[in-house]
Amino acid sequence: MYCLSDEQIDYILNDIRRNGVEMEDLQLNLLDHICCIIEQELKEDDDFEHFYQQTVRRFYRSNLREIEEETIDLLTFKNYYAMKKALIVSGASSVTAFIAGSFFKFMYWPGASILLTLGIVSFSLLFLPLLFILKSREVKTVSDKFVIAIGILVGIMFSLAILFIMMHWPGANILLFSAIGGAAFVLLPAYFFTGIRRPETKLNTILMSIILVGIIGLQFTIARLRPSPFDKVATANFVQNEALLKVLVQAQPSAAAANIFKTCNELKELLLQQSIGAAAIPADYDERKLYLHDSKLGNAFFDNGPGVQLLTSLKEQAKLFNSGAHDGVMVIGAGMPALVADPQRVVHNYGCISLLNSIEQLQIYVAVADAKNTTAAK
């Protein structure tokens, strides 16, 4: 029986480590195994190194690390690598869909909402859960698993909340506040107290906690706690004016008036889309708490966008209407707010609600003037 020296044992152990076997348990197993083989099979005067290299070569196909990878595979789960791949693919594709969707939205191309929805849904319901499955198996303690679970849950709620806000779906605020509350009162303390106990993670934990507090705080400041009562009144006003307009418009409006109505309706659709995410105010807006919001006009009213073009043609149409009007009958005054002096600069002077009301007012005015013209003509 061959007798191994301590140096030879160190040599073998170092070689095992150098070949990428990191689990200590496995290192010891392999070391003992190789030592046994050498002791049994090596002759006293044979070359140790040569024999060792030949022996260890039998253990694997392309490198010794395979054994460790196989062990991790069995210890965690069989589809570890397939899942890792799925994680990367789903993550990359949902982020791509999201960025493309934002760009489409910015450019007013069709398909923006579908891309954004797909992106956020696959990010929150595919990527994040997969991330949880993989990450939770990499940590050992229950508290670490809990922190990961809460973190992922908050992430899912937060990204879904963004989707709900964007699509103006009901429940968006509940989701957003649950996410922020979960982050502030569950995730943050859990993360802080698991990390602070370990000396090696102490500094990082403190830094990350400060960053988390900052993000939660920022998020909280931009969140709208409840719909403003002003918005509710503004919405009711608008709905009433719409009803009034319907009564006032003649069954057969003149061509000039019809053109103005068409342009106005297109403008209103753009503004409603921006303010509540729908082309018209639904009948049950009050139950759904879907109120007009005096937001910025949106991209359509920038840089000669569709909104700016509509406002420009509205001014021309008003002139046409006036030229066809009978003497002494109502004409559209140039000072009406809907006839924006410089449509290129409309975003600086109007919000969604004020422009909507101006347009509504113009329509009512035109409806009345049109009716008077018709009577005068007879």
Add this chain to the structure above:
Amino acid sequence: MIFSSELIKGTLKTIVLKLLSDNKKMYGYEITQRVKDLTGDRIQLTEGALYPTLHSLEEEGLVTTELEYMGKRVRKYYKLSASGKTRSKERVSELAEFMETMRVLLDIQPKIA
């Protein structure tokens, strides 16, 4: 004839569990040697398959381990836990039934001694 590693892979856990139920405690090299001896060199467990299996049995709680320090080396002995003993019996009888089913499925005539 040496059997293919594919065939051995599916039965490796059963082999290890059965050996450990017949022997009080064993270490890795000992297991490979015992299998070689018992099968007349026809089944040779590879280290690349054996150790991952042993680690996974340990993780499942079917075997317990015991360390023996020998100078600069540490030998890790494996022995069956209580649940390992039950599992060992289950796996052996499952494999026996499987072999019987395969005999019927593949229409293998038993050799008459």
